[in-house]
Amino acid sequence: MSPNLDSSFWQRMGLQEQDRGVFLRAVRDMYPGRRVEKVGEQGYCSFTVVVAPWVDDCLSRAKQEDQADGAFIVQLRPDQHALDLYITRDARKTYGDFAPRIQGLECALPGRLRAYRMDKMEGVLLSHCQPRTQRLDEEQRKKLVNLVESFATFIACSWPSSQQATYIPRAVRADSPISDTASPLSQCTGKVGGNIIPKLAKLAHRLPDMALRALAASTLHRMMALDDYPVTLTHGDLIPSNMLIDQTTWAITGMVDWAEAEWLPFGTSLYGLEYLLGYMDHAREGCPRWRHYDGSTVLRELFWRKLAELVPELRGRGRIEDVLLARDLGVLLWFGFAWDEGRIDRVVGEEVDAAEVECLRAFLGVVKECR
Secondary structure (H helix, E strand, O other): OOOOOOOHEEEEEEEOOOOOHHHHHHHHHOOOOOEEOOOOOOOOOOOEEEEEEOOOOOOOOHHHHHHHOOOOEEEEEEHHHOHHHHHHHHHHHHHHHHHHEEEOOOOOOOOOEEEEEOOOOOEEEEEHOOOOOOOOOOOHHHHHHHHHHHHHHHOOOOOOOOOOOOOOOOOOOOOOOOOOOOOOOOHOOOOOOHHHHHHHHHHHHHHHOHHHHHHHHHHHHHHHHHOOEEEEOOOOOOOOOEEEEOOOOOOOEEEEEOOOOEEEEEOHHHHHHHHOEEEEEEEOOOOOOOEEOOOHHHHOOOHHHHHHHHHHHHOOOOOOHHHHHHHHHHHHHOOOOOOOHHOOEEOOEEEEEEEHHHHHHHHOOOOOOOO
């Protein structure tokens, strides 16, 4: 995992600590008469503040933080991690209130930085609420049911309808098959999607053990044969620290950080479901283990029933198998490559990337080889 220290954002991006003051002054100048405060948990590639009206001193700090009327977010991002405003616009069209409205801001900033204004979404981060034990009480189980069902609702939003654009103009790549019809992979043109074939081929040769390499090779073969399958706008980082939930019910209220969103086969982001069904146990240093909650099998079945209810087209022969294939694709792409400051081109190793390799095995049902 990347460090999450807002105080070092400026160093990571090759800036000076005093640039923080330049940014804060610029925001205050744009919105005079409003309070500007940094959010409690910062992203690795961004610096975020909330801009809100001043309230009467008699109101408690807790009430101020919960007050949504008139409050919004201003986020700073370096050029290499800029938001694609066409993508964020389409995210809003596709996912509705699960995605924030975002607009670019024009202001003088150092170091090729970009600023954005976006909705302040309701809810708390799932990462702050998740149980860290396998045995759950009745209240936690009920909340997880709400969480899983609302996640199915979120995923279902991207299934194509007559109101949604699902076709991306073909981008000719060296690995693109020559065909008169556009295959699903030929419609994926983003940083990840435009390189699915070479990335899977790389994983098939370099993943830590034979079972994982064989699964990557099988996924590559099946993806190349996949036809008549929707390519949809996909959130690129569905992890608990990007999921907002209602603190009382645990129903998902929104998703933040759409910087890595792109057009991918429907279901590619279903690795996110696994985060709702368990947690990573770091009790033994250097030996992380994924722990599924008791009852996770029932919750998984609940998710698929809810998704099929919301997307009747998935009840057709072979459709769920196609979605599961896309889900495996997502697991391989998201956990098969190390972050490495955003380069995402090095295949994970057994020792240096133990958590990612553990996720690969746990999420794909692969048993570690005995040596």
